Amino acid sequence: MGTRRVAVVWRGDREARRTATPQNNRFHRVFEELAAIGVHAEPAVYDEEFAEEVRTQLLATDGVLVWVDPLHEGKTRAVLDPLLRDVAARGPWVSAHPDVILKMGVKEVLHRTKHLGWGTDTYLYGSAEAFREAFPERLRTAGPRVLKQNRGNGGQGVWKVELIGSLPGGEPAVRVLHARRGSMPEELALPDFMARCKVYLTPDGCIVDQPFQPRLPDGMIRCYMGADKVVGFGHQFIKALIPPPPEGPGSEAAQPGPRIMHPATAEPFQALRTNMETGWTPQMMAVLGIDARSLPIIWDADFLYGPRTVSGEDTYALCEINVSSVFAIPDQAPAEIARLVAMRF
The missing domain is CATH 3.40.50.2300 (Response regulator)
Structure with a gap:
C-alpha cells in the first residue's frame, strides 16, 4: 500500500x-x-x-x-x-460530508434533539405563517427569546428579542440585539422585526426559537470533539447578545475575552465530558441517523450555563453545533485529527 x-x-x-x-x-x-x-x-x-x-x-x-x-x-x-x-x-x-453537516451542523438540530439532556424549551418555525401565529404569544408568556437562522456563522441571523411594552398604536414593542460583533440594541414594533426575519425562511431554511439564558455572562464552553470523544474545551467570556457598555461597541470593554483552552481531562468540565461521550453524542447520532464512521473528524458543541440544580451543580444548554469550520482547536486536537484520519483508511 x-x-x-x-x-x-x-x-x-x-x-x-x-x-x-x-x-x-x-x-x-x-x-x-x-x-x-x-x-x-x-x-x-x-x-x-x-x-x-x-x-x-x-x-x-x-x-x-x-x-x-x-x-x-x-x-x-x-x-x-x-x-x-x-x-x-x-x-x-x-x-465533514455536506449531508452530515445538514443533519448536525445547522440550528435545526437544537429542535430535533431538544429532548436530550442538553435541550431547552425550543421551537422551530418553518414558514412565515407559523412564525407569525406562534412567536408573539410565546414571547409574551415565556420571556426573552433567542431566534436563530438555520445555517450561519459569526452570529449572523442570531437575535435576542425581549418585549418592552406597546407602541401608541397598540402594537407590541421589542428590544432586539443582533449577535454580530459591533451590534447595538434596537427598539421597534414586533411586526417590523418579524418582517425582517422572513429572509431566513427560505425553502430549505427555518427559524429556531430558544429561551435566553440569564447566565450568559458566565461565558460559553466550547466542547471540541474528535468523532465521538472529547479532545478539549475552550471557555470564553463572550459578548454576543450582551448590550455594549456605555463606551460603545467598539470599546475594549465590549470585546470578547480570549478563549482559554483546556485539555479533555480538565476537572471543571468532567461532568460535561461524561455527558457528551456516554449520553448526548450517541443519543444525537441515533436521532439524526449518523453512524460512527460518518461523524466529523473534528466538530464542536457550544454550551451556555443553564440553571443550577438544587444542590448547586451546573447544567448546560446547547446553543450551537459547529461542523463546517472548527477552529481554533485545543493543543491535543491535531494529533487526534491525525489518528482519526488514519482510521478512515
Missing part, C-alpha cells in the same frame, strides 16, 4: 492557492501530525472561481478534510457542497 494522500481544504483566492504550503497557514499543526504518521497532506485552497481545479485535485486523494464556513463575505457553500458530494461518491472520504 502506497502513501495515503489527504487534501486540506479552506477558502482563499487564487494567490492563496498558488502560494499555499503545509507550513504557511493556520492548519500547520494538522499537517505536521499527519506527516508524523506517514500521511501526505496537501493544501487545497478553494474558491468558486477555480472550483473545477479543486475537484480534480480532490479526486486524486484518498481523503478530504474541509474547513469552509457556510457564510463568508457574501459567499455560501452552494457550489462547494455538491462538489464534495461528487468527490465522496467517487471514492475519497470527506469530513
Whole structure:
C-alpha cells in the first residue's frame, strides 16, 4: 500500500492557492501530525472561481478534510457542497460530508434533539405563517427569546428579542440585539422585526426559537470533539447578545475575552465530558441517523450555563453545533485529527 494522500481544504483566492504550503497557514499543526504518521497532506485552497481545479485535485486523494464556513463575505457553500458530494461518491472520504453537516451542523438540530439532556424549551418555525401565529404569544408568556437562522456563522441571523411594552398604536414593542460583533440594541414594533426575519425562511431554511439564558455572562464552553470523544474545551467570556457598555461597541470593554483552552481531562468540565461521550453524542447520532464512521473528524458543541440544580451543580444548554469550520482547536486536537484520519483508511 502506497502513501495515503489527504487534501486540506479552506477558502482563499487564487494567490492563496498558488502560494499555499503545509507550513504557511493556520492548519500547520494538522499537517505536521499527519506527516508524523506517514500521511501526505496537501493544501487545497478553494474558491468558486477555480472550483473545477479543486475537484480534480480532490479526486486524486484518498481523503478530504474541509474547513469552509457556510457564510463568508457574501459567499455560501452552494457550489462547494455538491462538489464534495461528487468527490465522496467517487471514492475519497470527506469530513465533514455536506449531508452530515445538514443533519448536525445547522440550528435545526437544537429542535430535533431538544429532548436530550442538553435541550431547552425550543421551537422551530418553518414558514412565515407559523412564525407569525406562534412567536408573539410565546414571547409574551415565556420571556426573552433567542431566534436563530438555520445555517450561519459569526452570529449572523442570531437575535435576542425581549418585549418592552406597546407602541401608541397598540402594537407590541421589542428590544432586539443582533449577535454580530459591533451590534447595538434596537427598539421597534414586533411586526417590523418579524418582517425582517422572513429572509431566513427560505425553502430549505427555518427559524429556531430558544429561551435566553440569564447566565450568559458566565461565558460559553466550547466542547471540541474528535468523532465521538472529547479532545478539549475552550471557555470564553463572550459578548454576543450582551448590550455594549456605555463606551460603545467598539470599546475594549465590549470585546470578547480570549478563549482559554483546556485539555479533555480538565476537572471543571468532567461532568460535561461524561455527558457528551456516554449520553448526548450517541443519543444525537441515533436521532439524526449518523453512524460512527460518518461523524466529523473534528466538530464542536457550544454550551451556555443553564440553571443550577438544587444542590448547586451546573447544567448546560446547547446553543450551537459547529461542523463546517472548527477552529481554533485545543493543543491535543491535531494529533487526534491525525489518528482519526488514519482510521478512515
